[in-house]
Every structure is written in C-alpha cells, then in structure tokens.
Amino acid sequence: MAEQIISWEFKERWVNFYGKKVTERILRELKQSDPRIIAPNTLYTTRRQLQESLESQGFRFAPETPFNCLTLEFEPFNIVATSEYLSGLLTIQALTSLIPPKCLNPSSESVVADLAASPGIKTCLLAEVMENTGTLFAIEKAKKRIPALKSNITRMGIYNTFILNCDARSFPGLNVKVDHIMLDAPCTGTGLKLKKNKRLEPRILNDVTRQSVIQREILDEAWKQLKIDGTIVYSTCSLEPEEGEVQINNFLARHEKQVQVLPININIGNPGNLTRWTKVYDSQISNTRRIFPDQGMDGFFIALMKKVRE
Numbered sequence: 509m510a511e512q513i514i515s516w517e518f519k520e521r522w523v524n525f526y527g528k529k530v531t532e533r534i535l536r537e538l539k540q541s542d543p544r545i546i547a548p549n550t551l552y553t554t555r556r557q558l559q560e561s562l563e564s565q566g567f568r569f570a571p572e573t574p575f576n577c578l579t580l581e582f583e584p585f586n587i588v589a590t591s592e593y594l595s596g597l598l599t600i601q602a603l604t605s606l607i608p609p610k611c612l613n614p615s616s617e618s619v620v621a622d623l624a625a626s627p628g629i630k631t632c633l634l635a636e637v638m639e640n641t642g643t644l645f646a647i648e649k650a651k652k653r654i655p656a657l658k659s660n661i662t663r664m665g666i667y668n669t670f671i672l673n674c675d676a677r678s679f680p681g682l683n684v685k686v687d688h689i690m691l692d693a694p695c696t697g698t699g700l701k702l703k704k705n706k707r708l709e710p711r712i713l714n715d716v717t718r719q720s721v722i723q724r725e726i727l728d729e730a731w732k733q734l735k736i737d738g739t740i741v742y743s744t745c746s747l748e749p750e751e752g753e754v755q756i757n758n759f760l761a762r763h764e765k766q767v768q769v770l771p772i773n774i775n776i777g778n779p780g781n782l783t784r785w786t787k788v789y790d791s792q793i794s795n796t797r798r799i800f801p802d803q804g805m806d807g808f809f810i811a812l813m814k815k816v817r818e
C-alpha cells in the first residue's frame with residue numbers, strides 16, 4: 509500500500525534529506541496502524557472519571573499515555589456508541605493533535621484564530637485550554653467540511669467559538685487583531701499513516717509545490733493580524749521540508765527581525781533540521797520539531813513563533 513501511494517520520487521527525497529535508515533523506518537512505520545487515542549474533554553470531565561466510567565463498560569486502556577490521554581487497548585463495542593462519546597466527554601484523535609493547542613497555551617481572555625479548522629479536533633482542544641472563555645475564530649474554507657466542524661464543536665459543549673466559512677487568506681479583511689493563531693495547515697499529508705489516509709491518487713511533487721504556496725500565503729496574511737508578543741503555531745502532517753523547515757526558514761527570511769522561534773517543550777521527535785537541504789539557513793530552525801511516523805504517531809512538523817517588535 510505504501511508503494512502505491514508514495515511514489516519513488518518521495519522515497520528518493522527522503523533518503524536525500526533524512527538518510528537511508530530513517531527512510532526505511534518511515535516506510536515501515538507508515539504501514540502500521542496506531543492505537544486509538546482518547547482525550548477527555550477537560551471542560552466536563554477528568555481523565556480518571558472518564559477512564560473509570562469506560563472501564564466499567566469493559567473498555568481497557570494502556571497503563572500510560574502522554575498528554576493526559578488514554579490509549580485504547582480493547583473495546584467491547586465501538587467507543588463512538590458510548591454515551592460518553594455522544595455527550596462530548598471525549599475526542600478520538602492522533603496524539604500529535606494535542607501538541608499545537610498545548611504549545612499555544614492561550615489564556616481564558618485571549619482572542620485566538622484557528623485558520624484551517626475542520627473537522628475541529630484541535631479547535632476543541634484549544635477551546636478546552638481557553639476554558640471555554642475568550643474568543644476563538646474557527647476558519648474553514650471548504651463549505652462541505654463545515655458540518656463536521658459544527659458537529660464537533662456542538663458535541664463537545666463549546667460556546668466560545670465563531671465558525672467562519674472563508675479563505676484564511678482573507679482573514680485580514682475581518683480587521684481583528686489576535687493574541688494567538690493556530691495554523692494546522694492544508695498539506696500533502698505524507699506523514700499520515702496509510703490506513704487513515706483517504707487519498708486514492710498517488711501524490712506527486714507538484715502537490716508539494718502547490719500546498720507550500722498556499723501555506724506561505726496563509727502564513728503571511730495571518731502574520732499581519734497577530735498582535736506584538738502574540739504567538740502562532742504552524743503545523744503540518746507532512747514529511748516534506750518545503751511544508752516544514754524550508755517553509756519556516758523562508759518565512760524567517762521574509763519577516764526577519766520580527767520573528768522569534770520559540771522552543772517546543774516536548775520530549776517527542778527531533779529538532780527541525782535543514783543541514784542536508786539548504787546551505788544557508790536560520791539557526792532558529794533548530795527550535796522547530798520534526799516527528800517521524802513512529803511511537804504510535806503520524807509524521808508531523810511543528811513551529812511556534814512569536815511576533816516581536818522590530
């Protein structure tokens with residue numbers, strides 16, 4: 509299956525960028541299925557309460573999971589049929605989804621924009637961190653993806669969020685300055701485990717170019733709306749440097765003295781790396797994080813940037 513979706517061009521690039529050994533690991537890991545990760549909706553329950561009530565129905569969990577989540581080891585029936593799921597006490601998600609909202613760490617007074625929101629897993633996590641207060645704009649361009657976003661936000665009992673069906677590149681038109689931005693950008697998704705990847709067509713290198721242009725345009729428009737001292741978290745589930753380290757490297761070059769890349773305090777993944785890709789790069793890239801598809805996770809890239817006064 510990996511061979512069908514991932515063309516030789518990608519494998520060659522990965523060997524070039526990450527080395528042969530890591531590429532072999534990537535190809536092996538992309539074929540694995542991850543366990544289901546359950547995150548308690550901390551607005552309405554705790555991990556312990558949720559675990560106890562699900563265990564009383566026969567669900568079993570691994571002894572430990574990062575980020576206060578639960579790893580499902582056995583389900584007597586599909587967890588989405590439980591009253592806990594239906595009443596919004598939990599989300600099912602990739603472990604990597606937890607990272608951007610936690611990095612951003614908005615306060616309960618913050619004005620925050622999620623610029624690529626549907627289906628809204630990270631929007632809900634962000635609203636939880638904000639304790640359902642402050643103001644959250646959830647922006648999604650695709651009209652057909654709005655119902656899923658609306659449904660998740662409603663199910664999770666979130667009421668600090670405005671859903672806007674528009675292109676994130678027109679965000680400055682709203683004339684709102686924000687404290688924090690989450691851009692979980694549209695991308696090629698080459699880091700996603702293949703079983704959950706709904707894409708049928710093989711990716712081509714053109715997709716990388718196309719997506720990285722959209723990412724660049726959204727980043728630049730978003731930046732205009734960020735307050736001084738505000739932060740933006742940028743993430744993709746892609747293994748391509750143009751959608752990760754190179755994208756951020758070029759962003760730093762365009763906005764030079766205005767950007768400080770903040771360290772990401774998690775013990776997962778490796779520092780972002782450009783040494784095999786570009787000769788001259790910004791040393792701040794080592795504060796970004798590159799996660800390879802293993803340890804029960806998808807491949808992921810994440811950067812946290814602060815807007816500073818020039």
Ligand SMILES: C[S@@+](CC[C@H](N)C(=O)[O-])C[C@H]1O[C@@H](n2cnc3c(N)ncnc32)[C@H](O)[C@@H]1O
Pocket residue numbers: 605623624625626627628629630631647648649650653674675676677692693694695722726
């Ligand atoms: C990676 S998904 C977001 C997943 C979401 N953050 C979550 O955790 O559930 C990217 C989303 O961006 C949307 N999108 C693509 N181009 C966009 C644009 N120009 N403006 C706003 N949204 C866009 C896509 O339709 C897709 O829903």
